[in-house]
Amino acid sequence: MAANAQSIILHQYDISPFSEKVRVVLGIKGLDWFACDEPVIMPKPELTALTGGYRKIPVMQIGADIYCDSQIIIRELERRFPSPSIHAGSDNGTGWGIAMWTDRVLFQAAVAIIFGGGTPLADEAFIKDREKLTGRPFDIEGMKAAAPMMAEQFRAQLGWLEEQLSDGRAFLPGDNPGLADASAFYNLAFVRWTSPNGVKLIESFPGVAAWEKRVAGIGHGNRQEVSREDALDIAKATASTEKANADPGEPNGLKPGDTVTVMADDYGRDPVSGELVSSSAQHIALKRNDPRVGDVVVHFPRAGFLVMKS
Ligand SMILES: N[C@@H](CCC(=O)N[C@@H](CS)C(=O)NCC(=O)O)C(=O)O
Structure with missing residues (x-):
């Protein structure tokens, strides 16, 4: 079956260690997924069309939702496919x-x-x-x-x-x-x-x-391949499923509609800007537009990332 708007697409390359972390989680959960191979070095024009500038690997795409960083990728896999859980044994959260x-x-x-x-x-x-x-x-x-x-x-x-x-x-x-x-x-x-x-x-x-x-x-679950162009076409033809959500606990008062910029706090700090759709202690989602992929929502973790209000 070809990849579609519901497919898990992992933008990755085989010798990427952080991709291996996600591939093992896909294996634990026994999921079907599509590998979309990306270059090991820049330029990565298809990847950055999806992310708005984030260039690290892996990135997960489901339709027009784009998940940057293995932490938020795995959190989203756990949310969508809770069983079997990645929180095994006595781990309810310290695994993070x-x-x-x-x-x-x-x-x-x-x-x-x-x-x-x-x-x-x-x-x-x-x-x-x-x-x-x-x-x-x-x-x-x-x-x-x-x-x-x-x-x-x-x-x-x-x-x-x-x-x-x-x-x-x-x-x-x-x-x-x-x-x-x-x-x-x-x-x-x-x-x-x-x-x-x-x-x-x-x-x-x-x-x-x-x-x-x-x-x-x-193992790694059930892997198939998808081309970069096909992955972009899927994003273009799909709308994000992320719902607007204001977090009353946001320490700095961020709310949906704010224009914000997000970047990693360690390396690969390419900033991504967009309109805040939803946020929580663990997650922030921004809407952005790109001529090749249309409207997409880009998701980041909060731990390890900096968020600046524009
Ligand atoms: N915190 C990121 C780290 C990702 C990372 O450093 N990935 C490496 C490859 S495994 C990378 O992007 N290197 C630069 C590149 O591939 O362009 C995550 O958990 O996903």
Whole structure:
């Protein structure tokens, strides 16, 4: 079946670690979805037509609703497809906090090991692109120098996973896999794809290595492919399903109709502006228009993002 307005379309590329986090969640939930492959470096004209400037990967599209950042993608998947839940075992919400650890501290250690160890991924065009993304030099020599220290950091954090698994549980939250598993796993997958030295560190933890196999065994649900042009046509032909909603608890008085700008608080801070449709403690949705895709609503998480009223 071809992709349509109800399909989950994941704008991604295969060696994108944050896409792997979402793919594992799609696997936990056993969902049908479409991969729309995007370039690894800029330009990404089709992606930014949908997002209004956000260029990071992954982005999820369902019709004319565009979800930027793995956190809001997974929250939306949980909302639309609650069973089985990503909140497994005793996790009702702290899984999001675990993801903040794995997406920032653990990920930075993995990146330093991968790029400090030399990888063909880092060609000249890639380095230039990532310098623009982060606003900092992509300092391979510095990463090489830091790699031994970062190996210690990575090992210490792998040790936490080993301790969590030490009572024989199958997954981090207990008998069933959840958000914590997807969040930790993708970092290890990224290391396995790219860094033999990093793999040795992982292999030194038998419980972690066995858990990794179990998470890999979950799979990615049922994947099909969709082209970028077809994905844009779907957005153009569809209206967003997001309803206007004023949050009385908004600390800074934001309300539907306000013009706001949203950007990540870490790297890839390309601002996206639009008219606020709805917001909550965990979510903000902006309406914007693009000649290629018409009216779309772009969704972001609140934790890790800055919102400015224009
Ligand atoms: N906080 C973001 C991080 C996403 C991220 O850094 N993605 C990487 C690829 S895995 C990226 O976009 N790199 C730059 C690029 O692909 O253009 C999320 O959770 O989705």
